[in-house]
Structure formats: C-alpha cells, structure tokens
Amino acid sequence: MNIGLYLQLLVIGLSMGMIYAILAMGIVLLVRAVGVLNFAQGELFMLGAYVCYALTVQLHMPIYVMLIVALLIFVLFGTLFMFAVYWPLRNSKWPATIIISTLGASVVLKEVVKLIWGSVPVVQPPIIKGVLVLWGNVRIEYQYLFIIGIGSLLITAVFLLFDKLFLGRAMQAAAQDSYAAQLLGIPTIVTTALTYIISASLVGVGGWLVSPLFLVSTSLGSFLLKGFAGMVIGGLGDVKGAVIGSLLVGVIESFATLFTATYKDAVVFSVLIIVLIVRPTGFFGQKISEKV
Amino acid sequence: MKLLSRRIWGEEKMLNIKNLCAFYGSIQALYDIDIEVQEGTIVCLIGANGAGKTSLLKSISGMVQHSGTIEWNGEDITNYNSVQIARRGIMHVPEGRHVFPGLTVEENLEVGTINWRGFFGKRRDADELTYVYDMFPRLKERRKQLSWSLSGGEQQMLAIGRALMGRPKILLLDEPSMGLAPLVIEELFEKIVAINKKGTPILMVEQNASMALEISDYAYVINQGSIEISGAAKDVACDDRVINAYLGVHAGQC
Incomplete structure (x- = not known):
C-alpha cells in the first residue's frame, strides 16, 4: 500500500520536475548565451499554455496541426522577444538594463494575456485521457507519464543538439566567447536568435504539457520560481545541473505533500536555502567556476 | 606613379589600407593610417600600449567603427561585417x-x-586538422582536454591553430607573445615563420619589438594613432627613434 503511494508521488514528482527542468533549461541556455537572467520566462510558459488552449479549445484544431502551428508561433515569439527585449539593449553599459527589460516584458505579456483571454482561468482538457491502474487503488494518470515522456524527449533533443551537431557546437562557442566567435565568422545574431527560439519553444511546449493539470491562468508564470530553485540547486549556468536540480525539486515537492499540502512550496524553498548554505555553488557549480 | 609602385610592390597588394580612421564613440583611435601587406610576407606593427595597434586589426576584421578604405585583393571590404570578412x-x-x-x-x-x-556543411576538415596537428603536436596530445585547462602558450597555439582551420588567406595576429615565457615565445615565433613559409601572409601586432622585427619583412611603427615610421624591418630596426623607444640595448646588429 505504502509502496504504491510512494510510486504515485514519485511519478507526479518526476513529471512536475520535468516541467521545472524545461523552464530551468530555457533560462540556463539564455544565461549562457547572452548572460542575462530572463524573468519573462514564466510568462512565455504561460503564453504557451494559452496559445495551445486557443488552438485546441477555441479553434478546434486536431493535435498534430495544433502542435505544428503552436511551434511556429513559439518560434515567432522567440524571435520577437529577442529583437524587442534583448537586441536593442545588447551594448548597454549597465548589465542590469536587459534584466529590467525582461521584467518589463513579463508584465506586458501578463497584461496582454489578460486583455485577450480575460482574468478568469480557463480549462484545458487532458492531452491524453485515462488512468493507468497498476494494482488495487494505485492509479497513475496517463497525463503525468506523457509529461515525463515528452519532457525527457525535449531535454535529450537539446543535449543532442549541443553535443552532436556542428550548429550546436558553434552556438556553444558563441555563448562562451562571442568576440572570438565573431572573428571566426560565426554570425552571433543567428546563434543568439536560435537560442531564444529554442528557449521560447521549450517553455511553450512546457506550458502546453502542464496546462491540463492546472487551470490555465496568468499565475502559471509563477512556475518560474521552481525552475529557478532547480537551477540554483543544480548550479547556476550548467544545463545538466539545472535538469537534475529541477527533477529533485519536483520530487521533493511531491513527497512534501505527505506531511503538508499547504506548505509544500515552503519545504522546497527551505531545501533551496539549505543547499545555498551548504554548497553555495550548487551541486554542479564547481566545474563551472573553474571553467569561467 | 602607379607603375613605380607596381615595380616596387609587385602586381598584387593583398591587403591595402588607405586613410583609415577608427572611432570608439566620439573618441578617435586611429588617424589616416596607410598600410599594405604583400603576398607571402610578414608585416609587423609595433608601438606602445594604447597606440592603436589593436584598433587597426579590429577595423580590418570589422569589429570597430571606422572610415577610409580597406581593400582585399582589389575588393573594397571597408564596410563588411566580421562574418563577411572571415x-x-x-x-x-x-x-x-x-x-x-x-x-x-x-x-x-x-x-x-x-x-x-x-552551420550545416559536411565535416571535411581532415587536411586542415593534420596541418594544425603537424604544426602544433602539443595540441594533438591534448585534443580531448577542455581548453581552459591548457597553459598560456598552448592556448595561444590553439588560437592560432583555430584560425588556421579557417583556411586563412592572411593571418592577423594580435600580441601572440603576451604573457608567455621567453622560451615559449621563441617556439611560437618559429611556428609563425613556418606558417608564413607555407604561403600565408601575416600581419602581426607585437609589443616584443626586437623579436617581431627579426622575423618580419616589413614594419610599421604606430604612435598615438598614426604611422610614425615605416620601412623594411631591418631598416626600421636600425632607426634611432625605434632603438631608443622600443629596442634599447638589443639593437646590436646594425
């Protein structure tokens, strides 16, 4: 009986962890490429949920068409976001300028969404209906398994892009030293735009995945905080660390509900504080500080 | 005049810079610089800190706001961006x-x-890779190592090797000897000469004036943003002003 409960909690934890990992990965990619924390990442995530809601519920698109249209919209969002929020300020002498502009973007996105869809939360039906009954009353909703599947697929895809493809290597190079990259002939505007596109698409799909589990509302943006927590626990700036840290956050959060449902966020952030006290660089931070 | 310059310089000046001025915002760093690099030669720019040597190279590679003309094999590349130039x-x-x-x-x-x-071309860099590894065997020994863990000399070799991978028609070297031990510098300069012998012209900025003049064919001295002295490297090395300002006691060979 207990094992069944733990298994359920583990699956839920891992699936939420996947969502946080997708968010954290998007942030880390941008931090590495342009050196800026993107505070609007949570709003891009929320926007992803709203776009998919509009396409499936309001426009009645079948899932395959919806996915293609949604991805195109995310690519557009990523590009627009880069040219509106980052590009005009990239030569600013004050590094905080871009961070503030991302804060501004997050407010703008939230308000635009409220203008279009109103402030009443809307409901997105599950992407995959049904429940997997393992034994007795140990039941796992397919939606959670679906999130874990798609999440790991996306994360693996990003790793493969940066590890195996020459394009990814050039993007890594441009992220590590944009001056040298330009001298070699890497068009850094393209690599930066691609990073924004990948980041926006990742969180957009993340928003789609999570939307059936929660109501689609502007408060989805606050998921970013858990992504941040995962990223810091893993070690700021390291993609692998961000993924592992986020999965950890998801599992901790889900097992915290054994003791308290109301204060599960408090438990997560207490763990974050403890990690920061014991290991300020996060679990994978050391390697990075040597690297840079 | 044109005929005379052809007689002296040969048919092809690969890199031909005229009236180059460079700016950082409202601050002017270079004033009417004229520089030429011929096929197969090593040209060095010497000068004090802040004289504008790096700005000159950055103007060529399109990284600094500049005016004037920069010609590359007869093509005007003045307003090209860094990608087009690479x-x-x-x-x-x-x-x-x-x-x-x-x-x-x-x-x-x-x-x-x-x-x-x-971004999407096929990997066909075997020739370049053997060339670089033959030139710098140490890089081959360390090819699986992350490059932050290399020593300064090895990093400099890697930076040059990385440029060699790009099938260079000319190499612009900015302070290759900076922060390196004398023995390492000597090895590095031998490599630079070897690269040049294989047919790649080199435009080099150096603080280490005596070594740079030794391996160069032609030299320019930059002071406060303009060319002060220019000529064949061995003549420049014997110029009194150069001896006093940059060479000191090393100028025994005149």
Whole structure:
C-alpha cells in the first residue's frame, strides 16, 4: 500500500520536475548565451499554455496541426522577444538594463494575456485521457507519464543538439566567447536568435504539457520560481545541473505533500536555502567556476 | 606613379589600407593610417600600449567603427561585417587568445572551420586538422582536454591553430607573445615563420619589438594613432627613434 503511494508521488514528482527542468533549461541556455537572467520566462510558459488552449479549445484544431502551428508561433515569439527585449539593449553599459527589460516584458505579456483571454482561468482538457491502474487503488494518470515522456524527449533533443551537431557546437562557442566567435565568422545574431527560439519553444511546449493539470491562468508564470530553485540547486549556468536540480525539486515537492499540502512550496524553498548554505555553488557549480 | 609602385610592390597588394580612421564613440583611435601587406610576407606593427595597434586589426576584421578604405585583393571590404570578412579568409587571432573555454581542443579547432563550412556543411576538415596537428603536436596530445585547462602558450597555439582551420588567406595576429615565457615565445615565433613559409601572409601586432622585427619583412611603427615610421624591418630596426623607444640595448646588429 505504502509502496504504491510512494510510486504515485514519485511519478507526479518526476513529471512536475520535468516541467521545472524545461523552464530551468530555457533560462540556463539564455544565461549562457547572452548572460542575462530572463524573468519573462514564466510568462512565455504561460503564453504557451494559452496559445495551445486557443488552438485546441477555441479553434478546434486536431493535435498534430495544433502542435505544428503552436511551434511556429513559439518560434515567432522567440524571435520577437529577442529583437524587442534583448537586441536593442545588447551594448548597454549597465548589465542590469536587459534584466529590467525582461521584467518589463513579463508584465506586458501578463497584461496582454489578460486583455485577450480575460482574468478568469480557463480549462484545458487532458492531452491524453485515462488512468493507468497498476494494482488495487494505485492509479497513475496517463497525463503525468506523457509529461515525463515528452519532457525527457525535449531535454535529450537539446543535449543532442549541443553535443552532436556542428550548429550546436558553434552556438556553444558563441555563448562562451562571442568576440572570438565573431572573428571566426560565426554570425552571433543567428546563434543568439536560435537560442531564444529554442528557449521560447521549450517553455511553450512546457506550458502546453502542464496546462491540463492546472487551470490555465496568468499565475502559471509563477512556475518560474521552481525552475529557478532547480537551477540554483543544480548550479547556476550548467544545463545538466539545472535538469537534475529541477527533477529533485519536483520530487521533493511531491513527497512534501505527505506531511503538508499547504506548505509544500515552503519545504522546497527551505531545501533551496539549505543547499545555498551548504554548497553555495550548487551541486554542479564547481566545474563551472573553474571553467569561467 | 602607379607603375613605380607596381615595380616596387609587385602586381598584387593583398591587403591595402588607405586613410583609415577608427572611432570608439566620439573618441578617435586611429588617424589616416596607410598600410599594405604583400603576398607571402610578414608585416609587423609595433608601438606602445594604447597606440592603436589593436584598433587597426579590429577595423580590418570589422569589429570597430571606422572610415577610409580597406581593400582585399582589389575588393573594397571597408564596410563588411566580421562574418563577411572571415569568409574571405582574413582570420584575426585576438589579443588574449580567447579560446572557447568549455570546448575541447579538437572542438575549438572544429569551430574554426565555420567560415567555409557554414552551420550545416559536411565535416571535411581532415587536411586542415593534420596541418594544425603537424604544426602544433602539443595540441594533438591534448585534443580531448577542455581548453581552459591548457597553459598560456598552448592556448595561444590553439588560437592560432583555430584560425588556421579557417583556411586563412592572411593571418592577423594580435600580441601572440603576451604573457608567455621567453622560451615559449621563441617556439611560437618559429611556428609563425613556418606558417608564413607555407604561403600565408601575416600581419602581426607585437609589443616584443626586437623579436617581431627579426622575423618580419616589413614594419610599421604606430604612435598615438598614426604611422610614425615605416620601412623594411631591418631598416626600421636600425632607426634611432625605434632603438631608443622600443629596442634599447638589443639593437646590436646594425
């Protein structure tokens, strides 16, 4: 009986962890490429949920068409976001300028969404209906398994892009030293735009995945905080660390509900504080500080 | 006049810079610089800190706001951006090496092929890779190592090797000897001469004036943003002003 409960909690934890990992990965990619924390990442995530809601519920698109249209919209969002929020300020002498502009973007996105869809939360039906009954009353909703599947697929895809493809290597190079990259002939505007596109698409799909589990509302943006927590626990700036840290956050959060449902966020952030006290660089931070 | 210059310089001046001025915002760093690099030669620019040597190289590679004309094999490249310039085989090895710290040595070299390979081209860099590894065997020994862990000399070799991967038609070297031990500098300069012997012209900025003049064919002395002295390297090395300002006691060979 207990094992069944733990298994359920583990699956839920891992699936939420996947969502946080997708968010954290998007942030880390941008931090590495342009050196800026993107505070609007949570709003891009929320926007992803709203776009998919509009396409499936309001426009009645079948899932395959919806996915293609949604991805195109995310690519557009990523590009627009880069040219509106980052590009005009990239030569600013004050590094905080871009961070503030991302804060501004997050407010703008939230308000635009409220203008279009109103402030009443809307409901997105599950992407995959049904429940997997393992034994007795140990039941796992397919939606959670679906999130874990798609999440790991996306994360693996990003790793493969940066590890195996020459394009990814050039993007890594441009992220590590944009001056040298330009001298070699890497068009850094393209690599930066691609990073924004990948980041926006990742969180957009993340928003789609999570939307059936929660109501689609502007408060989805606050998921970013858990992504941040995962990223810091893993070690700021390291993609692998961000993924592992986020999965950890998801599992901790889900097992915290054994003791308290109301204060599960408090438990997560207490763990974050403890990690920061014991290991300020996060679990994978050391390697990075040597690297840079 | 044109005929005379052809007689002296040969038919092809590869790189021909006229009236170059460079600006950082409202501050002017270079004033009416004229410089030429001929096929197969080593040209060095010497001068004090802040004289504008690096700004000159940065203007050529399109990284600094500038005016005047920069001609490359007869093509006006003055207003090209860094990507277009790298595609023409003008490879700039920046001051302070700037290797990609989180990539391995071999990955660094692979990225150097971007200017002719593009993002999606096939990997056909075997020839370049053997050339670089023959030139710098130490890089081959360390090819799986992340490049931040290399020593300064090895990083400089990697930076030059990375530029060699881009099939350079000319190399712009900015302070290759900076921060290196004398023995390492000597080895490095031998390599630079060897690269030049294989047919790649080199435009080099150096603080180490005596060594730079020794291996160069032609030299320019920059002071406060303009050319003060120019001529064949051995003549420049015997110029009193150069001896006093840059060479000191080393100028025994005149």
